[in-house]
Amino acid sequence: MxxxxxxxICNTRLSLGLGSVxxxxxxxxxxxxxSSSPKSFPSLTLGFSSDxxxxxxxxxxxxxxxxxxVIDHHHHQSSITDLVHGSGGHQQQQASSGSAVSSFSNSxxxxxxxxxxxTDDQDVEEERYSGKTNVADQEQDEEGPRKKLRLxxxxxxxxxxxxxxxxxxxxxxxxxxxxKLSLKPRQVEVWFQNRRARYIFMFYNFDYRIDNLxx
DNA sequence: ATCAATAAGGGGCTTACCTCA
DNA sequence: TGTGAGGTAAGCCCCTTATTG
Numbered sequence: 001m002x003x004x005x006x007x008x009i010c011n012t013r014l015s016l017g018l019g020s021v022x023x024x025x026x027x028x029x030x031x032x033x034x035s036s037s038p039k040s041f042p043s044l045t046l047g048f049s050s051d052x053x054x055x056x057x058x059x060x061x062x063x064x065x066x067x068x069x070v071i072d073h074h075h076h077q078s079s080i081t082d083l084v085h086g087s088g089g090h091q092q093q094q095a096s097s098g099s100a101v102s103s104f105s106n107s108x109x110x111x112x113x114x115x116x117x118x119t120d121d122q123d124v125e126e127e128r129y130s131g132k133t134n135v136a137d138q139e140q141d142e143e144g145p146r147k148k149l150r151l152x153x154x155x156x157x158x159x160x161x162x163x164x165x166x167x168x169x170x171x172x173x174x175x176x177x178x179x180k181l182s183l184k185p186r187q188v189e190v191w192f193q194n195r196r197a198r199y200i201f202m203f204y205n206f207d208y209r210i211d212n213l214x215x
Numbered sequence: 216a217t218c219a220a221t222a223a224g225g226g227g228c229t230t231a232c233c234t235c236a
Numbered sequence: 237t238g239t240g241a242g243g244t245a246a247g248c249c250c251c252t253t254a255t256t257g
Contacts, residue, residue, distance in 0.1 A: 148222055148223080150257090168247095189247085193223095194221065196248090196249085197249085
């Protein structure tokens with residue numbers, strides 16, 4: 001199904017298509033086998049309009065599947081894109097990044113700023129150095145191999161409960177949780193990131209099991 | 216020694232906001 | 237005064253690494 005987008009007005013000879021892409025669930029689940037029932041996802045396609053298609057063997061195509069359509073399916077974004085584009089997920093990221101040309105990666109800088117600034121964090125840190133896990137963390141600040149923080153059961157419980165309420169946090173919520181648990185806001189943020197990743201993984205595994213049951 | 220779980224690092228993309236021509 | 241382009245900061249995601257039980 002393809003709707004030509006203003007071919008006369010823009011004269012770009014491009015068309016914008018809305019359709020669906022069938023994806024074998026086996027391929028979706030990279031590391032899992034069985035269940036060959038195909039799944040279809042909504043797809044957005046940019047290409048030459050149909051009347052020009054014959055003149056172009058190679059069509060410029062950009063499928064937005066299904067990241068922006070299926071909520072919480074980010075985890076398999078690259079797998080799906082692999083199928084559509086035939087290679088790594090980074091290709092999709094580049095394809096969709098037209099607006100990001102002027103952007104530059106400044107993650108590490110951001111992180112530095114985050115660590116250096118924010119007196120609130122310092123207060124929080126001072127507090128947490130009195131706790132059980134803080135010794136290891138304190139050592140980490142000094143030179144040497146990074147020590148892995150293990151959250152206490154209480155901390156994990158509170159984070160879990162909070163995650164049930166909302167899977168993402170706004171800055172205030174993050175800060176409040178950090179204060180409550182004597183953690184850095186960054187640690188709360190990381191926990192939620194990892195937790196979301198786990199959640200999506202579990203979601204797909206559940207889906208996979210259901211499929212098997214039905215078959 | 217091996218493995219699974221998970222905290223954290225690094226890089227990329229998106230979005231909002233600001234400045235300036 | 238309104239507008240578009242470019243820069244910046246912040247947040248999120250994916251992938252990966254490192255640590256720990």
